[in-house]
Amino acid sequence: MRNWLFHPLIFYPLALLFAAFAIAVSVKPQAWPRTPAPVAADLIEGSLVFSGAAFNSPAVGAEQDMTVVRDFWGLPQTLRIAQLANQPPPTPAEQGARLLLTPEQAALIEDRPVTVEVSYRPLTVNAASGMAVSLQGIGPAEWVSQDAPSEPATLRFELPAQFAVNAIGLRALSNGTDQAYGLEITRVRVTPHP
Numbered sequence: 001m002r003n004w005l006f007h008p009l010i011f012y013p014l015a016l017l018f019a020a021f022a023i024a025v026s027v028k029p030q031a032w033p034r035t036p037a038p039v040a041a042d043l044i045e046g047s048l049v050f051s052g053a054a055f056n057s058p059a060v061g062a063e064q065d066m067t068v069v070r071d072f073w074g075l076p077q078t079l080r081i082a083q084l085a086n087q088p089p090p091t092p093a094e095q096g097a098r099l100l101l102t103p104e105q106a107a108l109i110e111d112r113p114v115t116v117e118v119s120y121r122p123l124t125v126n127a128a129s130g131m132a133v134s135l136q137g138i139g140p141a142e143w144v145s146q147d148a149p150s151e152p153a154t155l156r157f158e159l160p161a162q163f164a165v166n167a168i169g170l171r172a173l174s175n176g177t178d179q180a181y182g183l184e185i186t187r188v189r190v191t192p193h194p
Helices: 008-027 103-109
Strands: 042-044 047-050 064-070 076-083 097-100 114-122 130-136 144-147 153-159 167-173 181-192
Touching: 047 103, 076 167, 103 181, 114 130, 130 153, 144 153, 167 181
Parallel strands: none
Antiparallel strands: 042 047, 047 181, 064 076, 076 181, 097 167, 114 153, 114 181, 130 144, 130 167
C-alpha cells in the first residue's frame, strides 16, 4: 500500500510548488533596492522622527555608499552610510545619503532653522570618525559636521534655515583615506525652531 502523499498527482505538484518557493526565497526580492521616494516620518511632539519604515527608500549621491538594512520580510530596520575611499569633506554641491521629505514634512521645516539628532551605532569594522548633516533644497547645502565617538550615541546638529527643503542629507566622515568608513543610523529626529 502506498502513502497518498507519494501519489504522482499529489507529490509532483507539491514538489514543484516547494521548488518555486525555495527559488523565490533564495533570490531575496525583499532585499532588492527601492527607487528613491519620500517616506512619511512619524510626527512626535512637533518633531519629524525617521526610524524603521522611514528608511525604506532614501536617495544616495555618488560620493557615498548606502545600504538599507532589512529584516527577512523586507521591512527596513536601519540605514548604513559609508564614506568612499579618498573622499574629501563634503562640499555645498554634494548631497550624501538623503532622506527625502514629503511636501507636508517639508512645509514644517521650510525657511526655519532646525535641530537634527542622529542616533547611530558604529560599524564593527571601519567605523567612521565623524558625521555631517545638511538640509537639502534649491540652494547649496550647508554641511554641519561633528566627531562621532566609537560607541553608540546620539549626535546633535544645529542647522540653518534652507529654502525649498526636500531632503535631509547625511554623510559619514573619516580621517582615514584608504578604505570606506561608515556608521549605522538607527534614528533621525528633526525639530524645527519657531
